[in-house]
Amino acid sequence: MITREADYGIRVLLLLARRERAGQGGESSVAIAEEMDIPYRFLRKLVKRMVAGRLLTSxxxxxxxxxxxxPAGRITLYDILEIMGPAGTRLSQCVATPGACRRAGTCRVHRVIGTIQTSVDRQLRAANLESLVD
Amino acid sequence: MITREADYGIRVLLLLARRERAGQGGESSVAIAEEMDIPYRFLRKLVKRMVAGRLLTSxxxxxxxxxxxxPAGRITLYDILEIMGPAGTRLSQCVATPGACRRAGTCRVHRVIGTIQTSVDRQLRAANLESLVD
DNA sequence: TCAAATGCTACCAATTGCGTATCAAATAAC
DNA sequence: GTTATTTGATACGCAATTGGTAGCATTTGA
Known part of the structure; x- marks a missing residue:
């Protein structure tokens, strides 16, 4: 599950992408919190994470x-989720952590899940902020 | 994330599918726990869930x-995960619970995630126990 | 110097994950 | 019909995660 934190993160980045496209430049946390109806303190926390993860500059x-x-075109959903909570789109520990499972080589379940995970990741990488802005 | 409980569940069903194919009939929880190295009490709990979910008869x-x-051919990974912890393969609350999100209709992120979720579900439905038995 | 903004750390309540423990009920074999 | 075996039901416990909140420090433009 994508967490609320990650979801807010995506939307904050989208807002900034929209402003950028309109030539409006950056915006402060207070203003964003107000505009998007996100608790200010909570926003501050997740913004910190995105700054640390080099999605935002402050x-x-x-x-x-x-x-x-x-540029918005070079930030994908994959990038964002990787920083805001990679567990959200990981289907299985077994596939996420190489070596977590001894049967990794032979287990067919592992193979199927691995294939699905690969397809999820590919689709997330194909979705960048530019294409998501209205 | 697929939980350990769900993972055990899949493997227990696979074991029974293998035995069935070999014409060996059912098996008791004690024996399964021993054989698969799953804590007996924990196994009992997840078996109860699978019985309630009509994956197993006891x-x-x-x-x-x-x-x-x-028949093993008519039990899919989707069925199992749906019963053992549907959250494990749900990408987003927004998509999982219709009506959870007011922007569902217009939001592009929602659309992308929805598409990915659909593809995950399709692949899980295509994987049945028979095809997973060695 | 002051107000506006982020940086950092820590705390809290609720939920979930992974088990464990206890007792009750069914059933087959003797 | 007693006994051993097996599932059914409920409840408890601990650690990690999630979704917030709070307080103080630091930077910076006016």
Whole structure:
């Protein structure tokens, strides 16, 4: 399951992508929280994560705020989910952590799940913010 | 994430499918726990769930035990996961629970995730126990 | 110097995951 | 009909995760 934190994250990035496309530049956490109806403190926490994960850049002090760290076309759902909670789109521990399972080589279930996981990842990588902006 | 409980569940069903194919009939929880190295009490709990979910039938008393409720070819990974923890393969609340999200109609993220979820489900439905037995 | 903004750490309640424990009921074999 | 074997039901416990909240430090533009 994609967590609420990850979901908020995606939407915050989308908002910034939209603003960027409109030539409006960055925005502050307070403003974003207000605009998107996300609890300010919670937003601050997840923004920190996205800054650390190099999805966003931040500028402190008056007039500061947040911006996309790179063009919207180069940020995919995969990137975002990988940083905001990779477990959300991992189907199985067995496949996620190589070596977690001794039967990995022979088990057919493992093979099937692995194939599905690969297809999920591929589709998430194909979805970038630019294509998701209205 | 597929939970350990669901994973055990799949493997227990696979064991029974293998025995059935070999014409060996059902087996008791004690024997299965021993054979598969699953904590007995924990196995009992998940077996109960699979009986309630009509994946297994049980017979109490001496000589009793467990059997597949229907032919292995008609039990899919989707069926099993649906009963043993549907959250494990659900990508998003937003898509899993219709009406959980007001933007469901217009949101592009929702659309992308929905498409991926559909493809996951299709692949899980295509994998039945018979095809997974060695 | 002051206000506006992020950085950092820590806390809290509810839920979930992974088991464990206890007793009741059914049933086959003797 | 007693006994051993087997499932049924309920409930408890501990650790990790999720979704927030709170407080203080630091940076920076005006």
């Amino acid at each position: 500028r402190r002090g008056k007039g500061g705020g947040l911006e996309l760290a790179r | 017979r109490r008393g001496k000589g009793g035990g467990l059997e597949l409720a229907r």
